[in-house]
Amino acid sequence: xxxxxxxxxxxxxxxxxxxxxxxxxxxxxxxxxxxxxxxxxxxxxxxxxxxxxxxxxxxxxxxxxxxxxxxxxxxxxxxxxxxxxxxxxxxxxxxxxxxxxxxxxxxxxxxxxxxxxxxxxxxxxxxxxxxxxxxxxxxxxxxxxxxxxxxxxxxxxxxxxxxxxxxxxxxxxxxxxxxxxxxxxxxxxxxxxxxxxxxxxxxxxxxxxxxxxxxxxxxxxxxxxxxxxxxxxxxxxxxxxxxxxxxxxxxxxxxxxxxxxxxxxxxxxxxxxxxxxxxxxxxxxxxxxxxxxxxxxxxxxxxxxxxxxx
Numbered sequence: 001x002x003x004x005x006x007x008x009x010x011x012x013x014x015x016x017x018x019x020x021x022x023x024x025x026x027x028x029x030x031x032x033x034x035x036x037x038x039x040x041x042x043x044x045x046x047x048x049x050x051x052x053x054x055x056x057x058x059x060x061x062x063x064x065x066x067x068x069x070x071x072x073x074x075x076x077x078x079x080x081x082x083x084x085x086x087x088x089x090x091x092x093x094x095x096x097x098x099x100x101x102x103x104x105x106x107x108x109x110x111x112x113x114x115x116x117x118x119x120x121x122x123x124x125x126x127x128x129x130x131x132x133x134x135x136x137x138x139x140x141x142x143x144x145x146x147x148x149x150x151x152x153x154x155x156x157x158x159x160x161x162x163x164x165x166x167x168x169x170x171x172x173x174x175x176x177x178x179x180x181x182x183x184x185x186x187x188x189x190x191x192x193x194x195x196x197x198x199x200x201x202x203x204x205x206x207x208x209x210x211x212x213x214x215x216x217x218x219x220x221x222x223x224x225x226x227x228x229x230x231x232x233x234x235x236x237x238x239x240x241x242x243x244x245x246x247x248x249x250x251x252x253x254x255x256x257x258x259x260x261x262x263x264x265x266x267x268x269x270x271x272x273x274x275x276x277x278x279x280x281x282x283x284x285x286x287x288x289x290x291x292x293x294x295x296x297x298x299x300x301x302x303x304x305x306x307x308x309x310x
Contacts, residue, residue, distance in 0.1 A: 048289075051282035060086045060283055064247040065265065087284055090265040092249035093162070093242075094291075097261055098231050100166035101173070105226065108170065109177030110219060116178070117185040118207055130182075136175040144172040145239030153240050160241025163255040168236045173226035180222025184215040217303040224299035228292050234263040244268045262288045 063086030120126045148168025158164040188211050196206040212219075245268060246260040262284060269281035 045289075048282045048285050051279055052286045055279045056283040056286055060280075061091065061287070062086060062088050064089050065245050087262060087265050087287065089246040089249045090260045090262045090284075091287065093246065093259045094231055094261045094263075096162060096250055096252050097165050097169065097237075097259065098227055100162065100255065101169045101230055102223065102227055104166060104170040105173060105177050105223060109174050109223070110181050112174075113178045113181030113185060113219075114207065114212075117182050118203070118211070133175050133178050137179060139175075140235075141172055141233050142235040142239065144168060145236035147171060148236060149239045149241075158256060160243075160258060161256040162250050162252075162259040164240045165237045165242055165259060165261070166255075168240050169230040169233065172233065172236055173230050176226045176229075177223055180226070181215070181219045184218030184222070185211060187218065188214045220302045221299045224295055224302065228295045228299075231261075231295070232263055232288060232292060234267050237261055237264060238267075262291075 065086060116126065116130060145168060148164060148171060152158045152164040152167050153160060158167075192210050192214065193206055196210045201209070242264050243258050243260040244264055246258065250259040251257055266281050266284040266288065269277045269284060272278075
């Protein structure tokens with residue numbers, strides 16, 4: 001406390017004003033940092049949409065790719081003699097790949113999370129396993145690609161197949177799914193478990209009828225967002241030998257057959273020197289982004305539908 005020139009007391013008014021100024025400066029820095037990312041994202045999206053304008057047609061979604069760069073023009077889409085430029089086999093391959101990945105991830109990831117959170121004793125070994133699972137979530141995707149190549153393609157003799165790609169992507173997102181599922185299970189109030197036990201329910205009945213229904217929104221959101229990451233990964237499926245270009249979609253009844261995926265085809269098109277390939281790669285990016293946005297929207301809808309608090 002001090003006195004001003006008029007002899008009146010100043011109860012730290014200047015210090016308060018200085019702290020408010022610091023707060024405004026910090027807020028301005030945060031907004032500026034956010035705007036840098038937002039502006040960069042908008043610029044990238046605008047450039048991709050501009051490059052793909054006129055090239056993203058129905059034929060692009062329903063025809064296989066062309067082998068000749070001169071065929072990558074919109075006028076040739078309807079010319080069956082020259083062959084249109086499309087990515088239908090890659091779209092189907094990505095859908096099949098992500099479906100198999102979702103099946104493996106659902107059982108392995110959620111099952112591991114339930115065991116670690118509900119059944120495993122609180123020992124050093126359990127804490128060691130959980131710490132390593134958390135660390136594995138930050139491992140680069142190329143490492144999982146090398147692991148999939150050594151484990152599935154060579155050791156299990158699956159070859160460059162759809163099942164090898166799905167298992168490799170499962171390894172990639174499994175730590176993320178386990179951690180997010182554990183957090184969802186941990187968020188269920190313990191009082192609900194005790195109330196279920198008080199009615200005579202067993203541990204499994206409590207988990208099945210009380211814990212899992214409450215944790216479903218968080219679990220499903222984590223799985224779908226993880227699958228959104230997996231569908232855009234190139235390095236893991238590149239290491240297991242995904243085809244750069246296929247002219248027929250993979251057969252889901254034969255998971256040991258060859259496959260292609262949208263990231264692989266986009267990567268191949270973007271690496272070509274011909275300018276037409278850049279346009280067609282941009283069209284492929286728009287398709288991939290659309291699928292990612294739809295998957296994220298599905299995660300939001302599932303969370304809102306099963307969230308009882310809403």
